[in-house]
Amino acid sequence: MTFLRLADVRPWGGDLVDLVIADGVITDITPAGTAADQAERVDGRGLLALPGFVNAHAHVDKSWWGQPWVSYGGQPTTQGRIAHERAERDKYGIPSVAGATAVLREFLRHGTTATRTHIDVDLGVGLRGIATVREAVAALDGAVEVEIVAFPQDGVLRRPGVLDLLDQAAAAGATSIGGLDPASIDRDPVGQLDALFDIAVRRGVGIDIHLHDGGQLGAFQYELIIERTRQAGLAGKVNVSHGFALGELSAARQAELVDELGAAGISWTTVAPVGSAPLPWREMRTAGVAIGLGTDGIRDLWSPYGDGDLLQVARGFARLHGLRTDADLTYAVELATTAGARFVHRENHDLVPGARADIVLIDAENVPDVLVRAPRREMVVAGGRIVVHNGELQM
Numbered sequence: 001m002t003f004l005r006l007a008d009v010r011p012w013g014g015d016l017v018d019l020v021i022a023d024g025v026i027t028d029i030t031p032a033g034t035a036a037d038q039a040e041r042v043d044g045r046g047l048l049a050l051p052g053f054v055n056a057h058a059h060v061d062k063s064w065w066g067q068p069w070v071s072y073g074g075q076p077t078t079q080g081r082i083a084h085e086r087a088e089r090d091k092y093g094i095p096s097v098a099g100a101t102a103v104l105r106e107f108l109r110h111g112t113t114a115t116r117t118h119i120d121v122d123l124g125v126g127l128r129g130i131a132t133v134r135e136a137v138a139a140l141d142g143a144v145e146v147e148i149v150a151f152p153q154d155g156v157l158r159r160p161g162v163l164d165l166l167d168q169a170a171a172a173g174a175t176s177i178g179g180l181d182p183a184s185i186d187r188d189p190v191g192q193l194d195a196l197f198d199i200a201v202r203r204g205v206g207i208d209i210h211l212h213d214g215g216q217l218g219a220f221q222y223e224l225i226i227e228r229t230r231q232a233g234l235a236g237k238v239n240v241s242h243g244f245a246l247g248e249l250s251a252a253r254q255a256e257l258v259d260e261l262g263a264a265g266i267s268w269t270t271v272a273p274v275g276s277a278p279l280p281w282r283e284m285r286t287a288g289v290a291i292g293l294g295t296d297g298i299r300d301l302w303s304p305y306g307d308g309d310l311l312q313v314a315r316g317f318a319r320l321h322g323l324r325t326d327a328d329l330t331y332a333v334e335l336a337t338t339a340g341a342r343f344v345h346r347e348n349h350d351l352v353p354g355a356r357a358d359i360v361l362i363d364a365e366n367v368p369d370v371l372v373r374a375p376r377r378e379m380v381v382a383g384g385r386i387v388v389h390n391g392e393l394q395m
Contacts, residue, residue, distance in 0.1 A: 003039035004384060006359060008032045009049040011351040013366040016046060021357040024384035028353055042386065044361055047378055048370060050333065051350050052113030052358030053310040054340025057241055057269040057294025058103075060117045060136070060146075061095040061129040065299045065308075066102040072304055078181065078212050082154055085301040086124065094301070095120070095129040100136035103298055104144045106308030109393045111360035111377040113144055114344040116269075116294075118151035118178055118208070118241075121165045130169060143382040143395065145356075147344050149208045151178035156195065157186045167199050175345070176206035176239075182221055184213050189221055197228045206237040208269075211245070218245020222257055226264045235265025239292075239343070243268055247277030254280045262287030267342065271296040272317035281321055292343040293317060293336050310336045311374045318371060329368040357384040 004021040011017060016032035020039060062085070064070050070092060074084025093099065107115060119129045130148055137146045150169030152162050156179060166177045179196050182189035200207050209225065211218055222240070229238045240261075246254060246268075258280060261268075267290040270279060284291060293313050298306035314336040323329055341349035348355045361379040364370040380388035387394055 002384065004357075005039040005041045006044050006049075006381065007041050008046050009044035009359075009361060010046065011049045013048050013364075019049070019351065019357070019359065021381070021384045024357055026351065026353055026355050026357050029351075044379070047361040048364045048366070049351055050111070050360045050362065050367075050370070051337045051355070052360055052380070052382065053111045053336050054292070054344055054349065055107060055112045055115035055117075055294050055310050056292025056340050056343035057271060057296060058107075058115045058117040059119075059151075059297040059300060060100050060103045060115070061119045061133050062089065062300045063099050063103045063298045064092050064094070064301075065099065065106060067092065067099070070299075070301070070304070074301075078185070081302045086154060088301055092301075095125065095132040097132050097135045097139070100133045101139055103308060104136055104140055104146075105393060105395075106298070107144055108140070108380060108382060108387050108395075109377065110307075110309040110311065111380050111388075112308065112310050113358035113380070113382045114146075114340070114346070114349075115144060116147045116149060116175075116208075116292075116343050118149045118210075120153045121150045121162065121169055122152065122154045123159055123161050123165075124154075127165060127169055127172070130172070130174065140395065143385065143387050145344060145383075147175045148173070149176040149178045150174040151210075152180055155180060155185045156182075156192045157188055163195055163199070166196075167203070170199055170203035170205045174205060176208045176237075179207065179209035181211060181213050182209075182224075183217055189224055193224050193228055197232050197234070200234060200237070201232050206239065207234070208239040208241055210241045211243050214245045215248055216245075218243065219249055219253065219257060222246070222261070226260050226266065229264045229266055236267075236342075238265070239267045239269055241269045241294075243270070243279075244276055247279050251280075255283060258283045258287045258289060262289045267292065269294050269343065270317070271313060272320045274316070274320070276320065278321045290339065290342055291335055292340050309374065311371070315371055315374055326366075326368045329371050333367050333371050357381055
């Protein structure tokens with residue numbers, strides 16, 4: 001058994017304590033300076049401590065991070081981005097173990113220790129992307145825990161054979177299967193959703209559906225998802241990614257849908273993109289609609305932006321939604337940490353005994369200060385191992 005005492009840290013900006021870690025798990029919290037065990041002592045220097053960040057929506061299989069610059073091309077629509085990616089991805093070695101590893105290393109450097117990642121499954125790449133990401137995860141020896149969503153980026157019903165690939169991925173251990181704009185991509189929302197829910201029920205997996213469609217078209221698809229989630233008994237296993245339409249609806253329509261989403265146990269993930277309509281996050285919180293934050297793609301063939309720092313996404317969420325008070329700014333950080341637990345199937349993700357020892361140390365006065373400045377991560381502990389020290393990745 002390996003022991004570590006992370007001494008003189010301030011969980012969530014509170015009083016100085018020592019965090020005692022054994023075999024990758026926090027086992028005790030003691031007042032600072034009261035060590036009486038033989039654990040290796042690591043000086044936390046009085047830094048603020050947070051749980052590791054949880055990236056609830058990523059695409060680690062298709063980044064060109066660390067490679068020569070790729071100029072933006074193709075048409076700026078969902079269909080245009082899909083077509084451009086399909087035409088160009090082989091040229092840039094997407095997917096590759098090196099590319100996925102590079103992204104996961106950036107996650108670690110910024111303090112992300114768990115992620116739910118969508119991985120493309122289509123007729124061109126088959127299930128190769130899933131195998132590639134699993135190899136990258138193994139290369140980092142579990143420092144980042146990764147849950148896989150088999151994602152039909154090129155559509156489901158319009159590409160015969162994709163449903164079978166999704167079924168194979170679910171049988172082979174993918175935690176969830178994905179969907180994509182059932183109305184505007186497949187042009188058969190009932191057909192796509194019925195097929196996805198059939199696999200989910202048979203294989204015992206979750207569903208995570210990308211929904212870019214706006215306005216009433218998006219709202220109609222939310223209704224279909226709510227109805228099927230209830231019928232299938234999949235409360236807690238269905239997620240909507242992006243869901244831009246929710247912020248575009250009238251207050252009355254929002255309230256109706258949010259209540260139904262909460263009652264059905266459907267969660268939501270957002271990357272809080274600039275220019276999108278703010279979500280009714282207060283009402284979602286009251287109704288029990290869990291919200292997760294994610295980076296989406298990072299320097300991929302959809303966008304040249306992104307650096308893997310989920311704290312920047314949390315700050316973007318705060319700015320998009322006009323958060324100002326200390327309590328609300330802290331809430332944005334909670335979305336990026338403790339609230340992300342459900343998206344990676346963790347019962348407990350915090351600086352408490354029994355939780356995996358995923359700890360981020362930051363030189364900051366308090367949690368709001370962390371959010372608005374997004375300082376470098378001085379130390380990152382992942383599963384009880386120090387993977388970042390003095391801001392530098394150690395692996």
